[in-house]
Amino acid sequence: MSVDNGGSSQSRDRIGAGDAVIIVDHGSRRQESNLMLNEFVAMFRDKTGYPIVEPAHMELAKPSIRDAFKSCVEQGAKRIIISPFFLFPGRHWQQDIPSLTAEAAKDHPGISYIVTAPLGLxxxxxxxxxxxxxxxxxxxxxxxxxxxxxxxxxxxxxx
Structure with missing residues (x-):
């Protein structure tokens, strides 16, 4: 699932300058669970060296996908990679995350994004x-x- 929202049509197969990653989970009413995503994002950023990596929760907690998308753009992102922190493809991956991301992208013309596969097998x-x-x-x-x-x-x- 990829969308070019009027941004650069340059095709790259690796994270580079101007790219950001949003790691999105379901979100929980338990704050301790939500904080674990922050810890994972920090580990991911440290291990990969990607310059812009933000957490997002699909629902029930902040930051939302919209909040994370905005933060990435404010940090200079031109392309945003949405990585669902889900085991298997389901309704959230098929419908909810793409829909929430498309809504967030409307506020940022010129920024392209892609939703990657869930963790899977x-x-x-x-x-x-x-x-x-x-x-x-x-x-x-x-x-x-x-x-x-x-x-x-x-x-x-x-x-």
Whole structure:
């Protein structure tokens, strides 16, 4: 899903100057969950070196896609890459995120954007899930601390 909103027609296959990334999740009523997206965005920015990376929540929390889009433009973005932080394609990826992004783009003529695929079936996700399982089992066995996600929740134990 890509839209040229009157911006540069230059085709590039890599992030460059004038490009920004918005990582968008669903959003939660739990502030702790929303803050985790900020942490992920900081990790992503540090690891990739991309100059403009902003978090956005599709609903229930701020910043919204509109807020993040505006922030990217204010930082000098000419192209914006919307990366859904969702596992699989569904209604949010098919309809909601493209619609919310199109609405945000109306305020910024000349800025093009693209919505990337969700995480989907990726081999690296197998490693992430396996790592979570092994860490949780290690904690339940008393040989590891709780992970940062489960800390204080009592979730990493057998019932």
């Amino acid at each position: 990726h081999e690296k996700l197998v490693d992430v899930v396996n790592d979570r399982i092994n860490h949780c089992l290690s904690h339940a066995a008393g040989v590891a601390d709780e992970c940062e996600v489960c800390a204080g929740t009592g979730k990493c134990r057998f019932n």
